[in-house]
Amino acid sequence: MSDQDDVAYMTRLGIDPGDFVADDGPLGDRDGDGDLDEASDDEVLAAAPVLAVVGRPNVGKSTLVNRMLGRREAVVQDIPGVTRDRVAYDALWNGRRFTLVDTGGWEPDATGLQAAVAEQAALAIQTADAVLLVVDASVGATATDEAVARVLRRSDRPVLLTATKVDDDRLMGDVAALWRLGLGEPYPVSGLHGRGSGDLLDAILEALPESPRDTFGTGTGGPRRVALVGKPNVGKSSLLNRVSGETRSVVHDVAGTTVDPVDSLVEMDGEVWRFVDTAGLRKRVNFASGMEYYASLRTRAAIEAAEVAVVLIDASEPIAEQDQRVITMVEESGRALVLAFNKWDLVDEDRRIALKRELERDLVRVQWAERVNVSALTGRAVAKIAPALRTALASWDMRIPTGRLNGWLSDIVAATPPPVRSGKQPKILFATQAKTRPPTFVLFTSGFLEAGYRRFLERRLREEFGFTGTPIRLSVRVREKRARKR
Structure with missing residues (x-):
C-alpha cells in the first residue's frame, strides 16, 4: 500500500494526517517524494578484472x-x-x-x-x-x-x-x-x-583485460550480503574458510588476526552469498586507537553495508559483555541477525545448562534472533547457516497489509488498552507499515504510548506475524491539539 492509499484509508476513518507530529516526515517519506522510503537493492555491476x-x-x-x-x-x-x-x-x-x-x-x-x-x-x-x-x-x-x-x-x-x-x-x-x-x-x-x-x-x-578470466555467477538480483562479526578469536575466519571450502582468511591462534574486512563470494546450499569477514571488536570504538580504531570503523561500515549479520559467539566460554555489545551494534543498525554459537564441539552437558541460563539472562532482548550451534573446526551444522539466513532475510523483507494490520491491532487494543497517562487513556487511531528492512511501523495516536506498551505491541506483533531474525521499529505519532477558535 502506498502513502497515498494510507492517506485515503485514514480519511475514510475520519482521521486528518496533518494533525500528527513526528520527526521523520509523513508516513516514513523522508525525501519528500510522496512514496515510502524503501531500502533499494544495489546496482548489479558487470564483472570487473x-x-x-x-x-x-x-x-x-x-x-x-x-x-x-x-x-x-x-x-x-x-x-x-x-x-x-x-x-x-x-x-x-x-x-x-x-x-x-x-x-x-x-x-x-x-x-x-x-x-x-x-x-x-x-x-x-x-x-x-x-x-x-x-x-x-x-x-x-x-x-x-x-x-x-x-x-x-x-x-x-x-x-x-x-x-x-x-x-x-x-x-x-x-x-x-x-x-x-x-x-x-x-x-x-x-x-x-x-x-x-x-x-x-x-x-x-x-x-588489465576488459573482462576477468574467471567469473562467478551471482544471479539477477546479486548475492545477499552477510557480515561475520564478533569479538576477537571466536572463529570468524575459520567459519568463512569452512563455508567457502578454501583458505580465504588467515587463521591463527593470535587474537585479532583479521584487520581489514575480507569479502568473499560463497556458494552455500545452492545459493551464492557475499560474506564479509570482519575484524574482531575488542573494545568500544571511542576507546580504540591506531589500526584497531580503523578496523573497528570498517567493521561498523561492513555491518551497515550488509543485509544480515552473523554474530559468532564462543559457546565454550561464558557470554561476555563484548558479545552483547556486538549484538547491540547489529540491532541498532537495523540488520537481520543470526546468532552462531561456534566451537560447539567443546561444549559438554554442564556448559549447555550454563549457556541456557546465560541466554535467558543476557540475551533475552534478542529472543527473536535465529540461532545455530556450529563448529567451524569440524564442520558441524554449518549447513544450517543458509536456512537461518533465509529465514532472517524473509522477515527483514516482510510487509504486512494495512487492512490486516489494523484489524489485528483493533483486537489487541480492545483486549489490552494502552495504560492511562495524566488521567487520560490514549487511543491508537491507525497503524501502517512505513517501510521494510527492517520492518518499521507507525502508530497514529491521540496521546503518548508508554515504552512498556510499545514493547508489548512488538511482542504481540512477533507472535502474530513472525518476524523471526529481524529487529522491529515502532514509531508513534501523536495528534496535535488544535487551538480553539474564538
Whole structure:
C-alpha cells in the first residue's frame, strides 16, 4: 500500500494526517517524494578484472591502494604486517571499473603467521588478471623483492612494477636501478602525496583485460550480503574458510588476526552469498586507537553495508559483555541477525545448562534472533547457516497489509488498552507499515504510548506475524491539539 492509499484509508476513518507530529516526515517519506522510503537493492555491476597488489611487508601497499581508490579503505599504520588477508575493493579510473586486491607482506621463506599471510598473497596472484609489485624506492630492491620478482616472471599474468615513497626527484636514480628486477619499467609513485599515481593507473588499465578470466555467477538480483562479526578469536575466519571450502582468511591462534574486512563470494546450499569477514571488536570504538580504531570503523561500515549479520559467539566460554555489545551494534543498525554459537564441539552437558541460563539472562532482548550451534573446526551444522539466513532475510523483507494490520491491532487494543497517562487513556487511531528492512511501523495516536506498551505491541506483533531474525521499529505519532477558535 502506498502513502497515498494510507492517506485515503485514514480519511475514510475520519482521521486528518496533518494533525500528527513526528520527526521523520509523513508516513516514513523522508525525501519528500510522496512514496515510502524503501531500502533499494544495489546496482548489479558487470564483472570487473582483478589487480593483485603484492610486495614485502611495510613497503606502502595499503597506502598506495588508498591513493588509487581515492578514499581511505585499507587500514594503514606505520608498523609492518597490518594487512594480513586478501582484501578486495571496487576501483574506478577513467570510466573503467576494476577490483583492487590488497595483500599482506609476501616473504617466500616466512614461517608461522607470516607464512599464512604469504600464502594469501600467492593465492591472490593465482586468481588475479594482473599483478602490481610494490617496492620501497627508499630502500631499493632487497633479496625478498628479488625472490618475489623471480616468482612473478614465471607467472602468466601481466606484471607491473612500481616504486613507492618517491616524494621528490632525489630518489629517481634508485627507481631506475629497479630495472634489474626484470619486470619492465618501474613506475615511481608517492602513495602519501599522490605523485605519479595517475600514470600508474593508466598503465594498469592497459595491462588489465576488459573482462576477468574467471567469473562467478551471482544471479539477477546479486548475492545477499552477510557480515561475520564478533569479538576477537571466536572463529570468524575459520567459519568463512569452512563455508567457502578454501583458505580465504588467515587463521591463527593470535587474537585479532583479521584487520581489514575480507569479502568473499560463497556458494552455500545452492545459493551464492557475499560474506564479509570482519575484524574482531575488542573494545568500544571511542576507546580504540591506531589500526584497531580503523578496523573497528570498517567493521561498523561492513555491518551497515550488509543485509544480515552473523554474530559468532564462543559457546565454550561464558557470554561476555563484548558479545552483547556486538549484538547491540547489529540491532541498532537495523540488520537481520543470526546468532552462531561456534566451537560447539567443546561444549559438554554442564556448559549447555550454563549457556541456557546465560541466554535467558543476557540475551533475552534478542529472543527473536535465529540461532545455530556450529563448529567451524569440524564442520558441524554449518549447513544450517543458509536456512537461518533465509529465514532472517524473509522477515527483514516482510510487509504486512494495512487492512490486516489494523484489524489485528483493533483486537489487541480492545483486549489490552494502552495504560492511562495524566488521567487520560490514549487511543491508537491507525497503524501502517512505513517501510521494510527492517520492518518499521507507525502508530497514529491521540496521546503518548508508554515504552512498556510499545514493547508489548512488538511482542504481540512477533507472535502474530513472525518476524523471526529481524529487529522491529515502532514509531508513534501523536495528534496535535488544535487551538480553539474564538
